Amino acid sequence: TQVDVVTDKDEHRFVLRVQNISDKLLAFDFNTSQNFDFVVMDPRRGIEVWRWSERLFFSEVERSEGLQSGSEWRFEASWTHRDKESNKVIPGVYEVIAILVAESPVESAPIQIEVP
Secondary structure, three states, X not given: OEEEEEEOOOOEEEEEXXXXXXXXXXXXXXXXXXXXEEEEEEOOOOEEEEEOOOOOOOOEEEEEEEEOOOOEEEEEEEEOOEOOOXXXXXXXXXXXXXXXXXXXXXXXXXXXXXXX
């Protein structure tokens, strides 16, 4: 997995890329229609500030998805520098974690971002 971050004055755009670099099909089992999530943490206070899926609803459906050898899945979301209560966050350093929300979740390492 790889996470790309595009910074703008008013938002950060996150891109989770899941790549199959093996020569075999990778199978993932999911329990809902949700494929991914992004979480923004405030490392100073050790709290979750924002979660992409926070106010979204997903169908409960058991499914399997296969990622072909040499293929890539790409998931994107934008964060407008607001917390879970829609308040503007204070400027500073935050961390973003991307998650493939399969039955066995795959998380990226935290990536530091700066909110101006």
